[in-house]
Amino acid sequence: MNMVTAMGEPPELKRYSGAQRAAALMLVLGREHGASVWEHLSTEEVKDLSSAMSHLGRVPASVAEHLLVSFSGEMASMNALHGSFESTERLLDGILPGDRVREIMEDIRGPAGRTMWDKLSNVNEALLAGYLKNEYPQTVAVVLSKLKPDHAARVLGQLPKEVSVDVVQRMLRMETVQKEVLTQVEQTLRSEFMSNLSRSQRRDPHEAMAEVFNAMDRQTEEAMLGALDESIPESAERIRALMFTFEDLGSLVPSAVSTIVRQADKRQMALALKGAPGSMRQLFMSTMTERSAKLMREDMAAMGPVRARDCEEAQNALVRLAKTLADNGEILLVDPKSDDTMIV
Structure with missing residues (x-):
């Protein structure tokens, strides 16, 4: 899809990669003139071009004119083009079959994954459970049977108890799911859940x-x-x-700090605490056993002088760990600048 540049190109053109130039050109061609081009592209090429188009943003008229010299008269009256998810989908709709357009837009919008079930495995369990709790238990059983076991377990844990028990019983009785049923479930997930999720995740x-x-x-x-x-x-x-900073960890309740302490690298935590205020050291050590706290103090003393940058890097690592634990649902972090308390 690389386009060869010509003499006299506008300076703005240098900012655009080959794929972006091709995407801008297809936007200029539009549905009527671009249809014959789209029809000769492979699915992967359509996805690559569509992805570039959806992230294109504003394209100066000078660039559009350069990319389509034969339409220079028409382009001269334009100020800009604007590439977005919506304009890309509108352009593809009518050129390609509807199911192919949906597949392409899902891939470039995310969540990441090649199949519907790959995509669902990348969806937060609380979000997925919030949707599934309103579906028929048999549908929920079909969906969970297609997920990875660890993800299915987390989703079950988020469902109301009476729903989760019913779903487990149906999964135990489930035989091979008919292809027609699986296709229908996939279509429902795609149209009702994934499309809404993509819009909400911007x-x-x-x-x-x-x-x-x-x-x-x-x-x-x-x-x-x-x-x-x-x-x-x-x-x-x-x-x-x-x-969210290292100092914000001081607003966590002790049980959340304890979870971080259990999963943190002990030397890294000792380095982080060595450069921390006394109140932060006390908070972390208060969640340890007396023996563990003693060993931590000994490790800190044995380090001798350390660089401030090393302490900061270790503190940033603890912050990243806290965010990972929050993403996994093990602790909950609210906006550190709000008046709300951080709770487990």
């Missing part, structure tokens, strides 16, 4: 950036936020509000 870019800032060392983090304070202060404030 993230605020500030959330993604807050995660990036969480992974930075503090000197870089402070420098970057300081620069944002001067250029886009509202974004800097939003990012700060979304960031």
Whole structure:
């Protein structure tokens, strides 16, 4: 799909990869003129091109004109094109069969996975259970029978007890599921659950950036936020509000801290606590046995002087562990800047 650049190209064109140039060209061609091109592409090529198109965003008219010189008169009157999930789906709809369009859009929107059951295995168990609890128990049994055992177990744990017991009994009695039934369940999941999930999972870019800032060392983090304070202060404030720091672990209840302590690398935790305020050390050690706390103090003393950066990296590792535990449902983290208490 790479397009050969020509002399006199607009400077903006350099920002676009070959796939992005092809995607912009197909947007210009539209449904009528692009149909014959789409029909000759393989499924993988359609997915690649559709993915590039859906993430394209604004395309300057000068770039569009360069990519389609033969339509220069028409393009001269345009300010920009805009590629999005919606415009991509509208373009594909009518050119390709409906089920193929849905499959392609699911793949480029996520969750990741090649089949419907792969995708469901990447869906949070609480979200999936929230949907399944309103379905017929037999349907739930079919869905869970297709999931990986560990994921199915977590979903069962999120269902109301009377529902989960009924589902388990049906799974025990279940024989081979007819292909027609499985197809119908897949279609229902695709149209009612996955499409809604894809729309709801579009993230605020500030959330993604807050995660990036969480992974930075503090000197870089402070420098970057300081620069944002001067250029886009509202974004800097939003990012700060979304960031979860090592100090925020001090707001966790002891049982949540205990879960972190049990699963953390002990040397890494000793390094993190060595550079922590006394109150944080006390909180973590209060969840340990007397012997474990003593060994932790001895490990910290035996380290001698350590670099501040090493302590910060160890503290960031504990923050990442806390987020992983929260994603797995083992602890619950609320917005650290809110007035709510963090609970297990």
